Amino acid sequence: MKVKVCGMRDSDNVQQLLQEIKPDWMGLIFYPKSSRYVSAELSEELKNTEVSKVGVFVNESIETILSTIEEFNLSVIQLHGSESPAYVSELNAKTDKRIWKVVSVAEEIDWEYLREYVDLVEYFLFDTATPAHGGSGKKFNWTVLESYPFEKGFILSGGLDEDSAKEILDLAKKLPQLKGVDLNSKYEDAPGVKNIGKLRNFKKKLIGSF
Numbered sequence: 299m300k301v302k303v304c305g306m307r308d309s310d311n312v313q314q315l316l317q318e319i320k321p322d323w324m325g326l327i328f329y330p331k332s333s334r335y336v337s338a339e340l341s342e343e344l345k346n347t348e349v350s351k352v353g354v355f356v357n358e359s360i361e362t363i364l365s366t367i368e369e370f371n372l373s374v375i376q377l378h379g380s381e382s383p384a385y386v387s388e389l390n391a392k393t394d395k396r397i398w399k400v401v402s403v404a405e406e407i408d409w410e411y412l413r414e415y416v417d418l419v420e421y422f423l424f425d426t427a428t429p430a431h432g433g434s435g436k437k438f439n440w441t442v443l444e445s446y447p448f449e450k451g452f453i454l455s456g457g458l459d460e461d462s463a464k465e466i467l468d469l470a471k472k473l474p475q476l477k478g479v480d481l482n483s484k485y486e487d488a489p490g491v492k493n494i495g496k497l498r499n500f501k502k503k504l505i506g507s508f
């Protein structure tokens with residue numbers, strides 16, 4: 299089970315995260331309306347960090363995504379809006395970076411619609427539907443995932459907290475396609491500043507000692 303820690307931007311906090319938690323991915327939010335927004339001025343200090351960086355975008359122009367990939371040395375693009383299969387196809391044609399498509403879950407999931415993305419993305423990422431697009435700190439009802447019909451791996455997100463580890467491990471037994479988890483607002487002392495102790499506790503519960 300892999301771990302992504304999202305919404306990072308504070309230099310000291312980033313260094314602590316990388317040294318003590320060693321996440322598989324570090325998420326940077328490039329949605330201007332987010333309280334965790336990462337502005338271009340931070341590119342110099344973040345671009346050389348030794349971790350796979352996931353850029354989170356909401357209905358952004360392809361040109362902006364392409365320039366941000368270069369500025370921040372991103373490895374993965376997380377599309378957190380209503381980007382269509384045609385948009386994802388176009389982005390794929392213009393970059394070799396991996397793409398994750400977020401599925402914002404309200405009640406039911408239209409699996410047939412998602413089928414159109416299967417060959418275009420590395421992972422789906424399931425998050426709770428919210429007017430702010432993400433970072434709500436709320437869980438959705440994970441039982442909707444029990445009918446997940448694809449072999450394609452996915453990431454679980456949305457309000458995951460320190461108490462979620464056992465439930466996540468139970469879900470992974472039923473759904474081996476669950477490849478990773480995304481931790482964000484429930485681990486924050488302030489927007490964009492993560493509590494390293496909370497992250498350590500969660501990772502121990504999820505993966506054992508590390």
Ligand SMILES: O=C(O)c1ccccc1N[C@@H]1O[C@H](COP(=O)(O)O)[C@@H](O)[C@H]1O
Nearest residue numbers: 304332432433434435455456457482483
């Ligand atoms: O965190 C944000 O501010 C944000 C804003 C807009 C789109 C996505 C955002 N974050 C993503 O939201 C999910 C869930 O976060 P949470 O655990 O509910 O706080 C996560 O994938 C973040 O990448």
